[in-house]
Amino acid sequence: MTDRQKDVLDTVLRLLVEEGDALTMTAVARRASCSKETLYKWFGDRDGLLTATVQWQASKVRVATVDREGLDLASLSASLEGFARDWLRVISSDTSIALNRVAVGHAGSGKDDLGRIVLENGRFALARRLKPLLEAGREKGLLDFADAETAFRTFFGLVGRDVQVRLLLGDRLDLTEAEIGGDAVRATQQFLALYGAKTGPRGL
Structure with missing residues (x-):
């Protein structure tokens, strides 16, 4: 554009x-x-x-280009943390809250297809962009999961927790950059505790 x-x-x-x-x-x-x-x-x-x-709103959540050969635990963690920070910034913005409220209000109303639009170009699009990173981590022996969609949903849930629902319902959460950064690190650590390969990277 x-x-x-x-x-x-x-x-x-x-x-x-x-x-x-x-x-x-x-x-x-x-x-x-x-x-x-x-x-x-x-x-x-x-x-x-x-x-x-x-x-346009979803494009503000970035996923680092995957270096499949050079990927290690540090770069994987940094990419996941960056995704989490961007997503928390987006969902906590006034514009995202307003957009999602309209989409929820239209869901099933027959007014338009905004709910599907938000799902397809928001959450589903983010999954398509992050899954290659998760799969690359599995190929390198850094992650251990059977299904990429399940792993993505787990990470998505750890990052968002109840934040988006509370914001949509009018809770005035004022997330600072420090809080967003801390939440991103915490979610990444929790995800790696669940899905981190227990035997270490392949070849070690």
Whole structure:
């Protein structure tokens, strides 16, 4: 995406915080100082705009490029901690809370398919990006698990705990960078305690 398109998606996120379910293409065009025709050309309909917005939000959770040959316990831990920090920052942001509240409110309502959009381009997309790292760790003998999806769900749960649910329900958690960093380290250590290979890396 161009920087201009990213600016528009940031506008969508801000409007979701302010207006929630009332978000319209007209409001986005007005706030972003562009025409509705441009929005339709770039993103298609409202669902397309929301899909791009979710993808933009999820892209802020990064996964380090996997060096399968050089992967060791230290680099694996650092990558998992980085993923955890990014995800906690995203889910605790006002924009993410607003987006997920709208998605939950629409689930099963028939209004649009925002729930599916958030799942497919949020949680499921994050799983597709992190699983190669987990599988690389298994190949190197650093991790021991039978199913990558189960291992991912365990790590996801250890990172998020009850934080996202509490935020969606209005609990005013003010996560500092120090708290986010500590939670990321703790979740990684707990995950490695559960899934770390007991015999050490292969070849040792």
